[in-house]
Amino acid sequence: MRRFLRLIFLPIFIFLCILKVDAQEKTVTGKVFGDNNQTLAGATIRIKGTTRFTQTDASGSFSIKANEGETVEISHVGYEESSFKIGDSNSISVSLKTSASTMSEVTVVAMDIKRNPKELGYSAQKVAGDQIAQTQRVNFLNSLQGRVAGLSIVPTSGAAGASSQLVLRGFNSLTLNNQPLFIVDGVILDNSTLNETSNGGTSLGLASDRANRTSDYTNRIADLNPADIETVTILKGPEATALYGSQASSGAVVITTKKAVPGRTSIQYDNNFRASFVTRYADLNNDYTIGNNGVATTTPPTSVGSTTYFGPSYPEGTKKYDNINNFFRTGFTQTHNLTADFGTKNAGFRLTSSYYDENGVIPNNEFTKFNVRLANTTKIGKYVSVSPAFQYIYSINDKPIRGAGGYLLDLYDWPANNDVRNYVDAKGYKTRILATDFNTEVDNPLFSVHNNHGQDKTDRYLATLGIDVNPWNWLTVAGRFGYDHYYQRGYSIYHPMSYYYSAATGGYLDDYYRNYNGYNHTITATAHKNFGKFAVRLMLGTMYQDYETKMW
Structure with missing residues (x-):
């Protein structure tokens, strides 16, 4: 009987335990x-x-x-x-x-140092990355226009892939570079624009002295993905940039990128589609034909200084063409961004990729850029944190070669009774319109964009490493290491009938290759101590830079 009771109570006890656990x-x-x-x-x-x-x-x-x-x-x-x-x-x-x-605002200044704005004795204006990303500009420099006092952005043109120049507080030199220094996460990055006229010797031919007049090359800081930018701080004046020496004599642009957040997991995707139009032009007088002093001309002037303007009036009923609208097209731009954050409590990874494609308002003008970046933030123990990042950018810029006066100026010169779309005659020869300047002719811009073509391709690799050691709350040791490499190549093709080159030359092909390698690092030790209302800050550090550019 006792054994029977044990057998009954044992399963009941096990069952109750299971119920308790559940x-x-x-x-x-x-x-x-x-x-x-x-x-x-x-x-x-x-x-x-x-x-x-x-x-x-x-x-x-x-x-x-x-x-x-x-x-x-x-x-x-x-x-x-x-x-x-x-x-x-x-x-x-x-x-x-x-x-x-978060409550106390922090500004990142020279050497990736974080300071309270109230402690700074110089001008340092900050622009949030979200403000930059909202503009959807592929060259983020154009997003800074009107946001920082004393800052001027000068884009070379409205073409897709065009370069932009940033100037702080006006030009400092007539002969030297007036561009500020660009620092990303404490690492100096190259922002040069290719100068093909400096290519290895003038033996390359006629195109070597005109390449930058008739073609544009993207400035390299435009390789960055605007969606990766956390903040942009503009440092002006010698006090703000003293730690970088003379290379920052025109100021500095300090960029911090978005970091991986330990313990956070998320995936985000966004896109943007945009159409662009040319809507405003200068008012033109379309009442007179091409000529001099009321007389139509069929040959150019024979001497310098003999040029006058205005031919006879167009006969009544003459058909006139809207050549400006017939030249420009509707531009289309698309942007796609994909971001993935993942990690553990002490380590986080951030993977971002973007695709940008712009078909400009100028025919046969397209700029495409692909960007992928992997960043990591890891805390090692209580005192050490590391933040490596690697980025790859590929861009291709298809660009027509503009004429001697640019597309719009040539369109202004084009006679209203001549359809600019008829840029070749029945025999396949270029339709010529004589100009009013001595010994020149007006370039048909449609002939140029369809027959004179250029292309640039760039592969760029960026690697950065940040190391921070905080053994005590009053001492910080930081290291920033960066490697920047890009390989750029391109060509320009000129048709034999283009104005620059007569048919006797058989046309022209000009190509170039550019290889850039840059390495730099900074190591700093900063001690900070508060004494009541006063504070003492002491920093010791070293910087090393090595860069090389080869072009052929």
């Missing part, structure tokens, strides 16, 4: 709030000591399985981490406090 695991739901009782999307909910985690949705809500007694950790970028133990309640509400580092 009862401990449950689904916990809740909401996460931030400042002003606003819900927080993307907050990470993690069960401490396990691999179980989830994230809040757009409304700040979450749901996760947990056992009673387990600790739940809640974190979000810009907020202090919070935690609680699972109890009897199945529904919770958590409010996160803004972190102190």
Whole structure:
């Protein structure tokens, strides 16, 4: 009888134990709030000591399985981490406090040093990366126009892939480079624009002294993806750029990129489509034919200084063409960005890729850029953090070679009674229109864009490494290492009938190759101590740079 009772009670006891274990695991739901009782999307909910985690949705809500007694950790970028133990309640509400580092504004200045703006004795204006990305400009320099006092952006043209020049507080030199120094995550990057006229010797021929007059080459800082930029800080004056020496005599542009966030997992995709039109032109007088002093001309002037203007009036009923609208086309631009964040509590990875394609308003003008970047942030122990990043950029710029006066000026000169679209005659020869200048002719811009063509291709590799060591709260040792390499090649083709070259030359082909390698690093040790209302800061450091450009 006793044995029988034992057999009965033992299964019942095991069954009750199973019920007890099952009862401990449950689904916990809740909401996460931030400042002003606003819900927080993307907050990470993690069960401490396990691999179980989830994230809040757009409304700040979450749901996760947990056992009673387990600790739940809640974190979000810009907020202090919070935690609680699972109890009897199945529904919770958590409010996160803004972190102190977020509440105190920080500006990144020379040598990747982070300072409170109130501590700076010089001008340092900051532009948020979101403001730059919203403009959807492939060359992010154009996004800075009107946002920083004393800053002027000068784009070379409205063509796809055109270069831009940034000038701070006016030009400092008539002969030297007036461009500021560009620093990305503490590493100096090259922003030069190709000067093909400096190619290896003038033996390359006629095109070597006209390449940069009739063709544009993208400035290299445009290789960066605007969606990767966190902040842009503009440093003006010698006080702000003293640590970089004479190479920053025209100022400095300090760029910080978006970092991987440990413990955060998310995937984001966005795109943008845009059409562009040429809508405003100068008012033209289309009442007179080409000629001099009321007399039509069929030959150019015979001597310098004999040029006058205005031929006879067009006969009544003469058909006139809208040559400007007949030349320009509707431009189309598309941008695609894909971002993935993933990692653990102490390490985060950020993978970004972008595709940009622009068909300009000028026929046969297209600029395409592909960009992929992998960044990591890892905390090693209590005192060390590392942040390596690697980036690859490929761009191709198909560009027509513009005429002697540029497309628009040639269109202004083109007679209103002549259709610019008829740029070749029945025999296949270029239609010629004589100019009013001595010994010249007007280039038909449509002939130029369809017969004179150029192309540039660039492969660029960027590698950076940041190391920060904080053995004590008053001492920081930082190292920034960077390698920049790009290989650029291109060509320009001129038709035998183009104005620059007579048929006797048989046309012209000019090509170039450019190879750039740049390495630089900075190592600094900064000590900071507060004495009541006063503070003392001491920094020791070293910088090394080595770069080489080969062109042939």
